[in-house]
Structures are given as C-alpha cells and as structure tokens.
Amino acid sequence: MPRTFRTLTLLAMVLAVTALWTGTAAATPEQVLADQADNGIIDGAYPPDDLRAAIVLAKERAGVQAETAITAIRDAQARELFGTRQTQSPSGAAPSTETDGEPATAQELPPVLRLPEAPVVEPGTTVPVPFVILSVIAAVLMLAGMGASAFRRATRATAEVAGSR
Numbered sequence: 001m002p003r004t005f006r007t008l009t010l011l012a013m014v015l016a017v018t019a020l021w022t023g024t025a026a027a028t029p030e031q032v033l034a035d036q037a038d039n040g041i042i043d044g045a046y047p048p049d050d051l052r053a054a055i056v057l058a059k060e061r062a063g064v065q066a067e068t069a070i071t072a073i074r075d076a077q078a079r080e081l082f083g084t085r086q087t088q089s090p091s092g093a094a095p096s097t098e099t100d101g102e103p104a105t106a107q108e109l110p111p112v113l114r115l116p117e118a119p120v121v122e123p124g125t126t127v128p129v130p131f132v133i134l135s136v137i138a139a140v141l142m143l144a145g146m147g148a149s150a151f152r153r154a155t156r157a158t159a160e161v162a163g164s165r
Helices: 002-024 029-039 048-060 063-083 129-164
Strands: 085-087 098-099
Touching: 029 048, 029 063, 048 063
Parallel strands: none
Antiparallel strands: 085 098
C-alpha cells in the first residue's frame, strides 16, 4: 500500500511539473519580434528570458528596424520591471506612460535597466547624521556588553568566595 501511494504521488508530481512547464513555454524570440512589427510596440506579456533572447535575435538582424525592435523590447522590459504600461499613438509619436490610468509626460519615463547613482559628496563635508547615530548605538551596545560581562564575573567570584567559607 505505501509503495502504491508513493508511486501515485510521484506520478502526480511529474504531471503537475509537466503541466506547469508546458504552460510557461509561451513565446519564441520570433513571436516577440512579430508582436513588435505588428504596430511598433510589444502588446503581449512575455517572460524576461524571451525578451532577452529577442534582443539577441534583433541584434543579429542589422538595420533600422532592428534598432526600433530593441527599443520596443527594452520598453517592455521596463514595463515588467517598473509595473507601468506604455502606449504609443499610431502615428509613431513618443510613447507615454500610464500608471493607474493617468497619463504621464515623457520626462517621467523610468530609465531602462539603469541602477541609481550615489549622491556626490564633496571631500571635507560633515559626517552623515545616520552614521553618527548608528555609531553611538554601537558604542553603547559594546559598553553594555562589557559591563554585563564584568558584572557576571564579579558576581561569580563573590559567589565562589562566599561558597568556600
């Protein structure tokens, strides 16, 4: 009985993994590029791996259309990353970003896959306040630990002296 149960459980797990795997094998890079060629933007939702593969395929195809395809794919990656929708007019005007149904200007478009830069601090300026606060807290914790250790040693020593009398 336990062997049959294990076999059925293993079979169910294999079927579940197979069903999930076939469901996620959504698109090919050619389908992503065809979606872009349809109206200039990528309307569908594609996994990040498919978008990266489509960029590689578009780079292999040289030309102006490849550059517009790469731009559209990077916009789709930004939509996935930042959770925004971009719409483009049929005349080919600049895309506008919409969040919660409110249109945004072109200056508010998020940078595509760009990391934030640290603020530039002039040499010789003051130390940041959070650093000072955390340093004071660390010093207080270290002093408290050393005091607690000394207190335990002192009480242990007095207990041993009292116990030996």
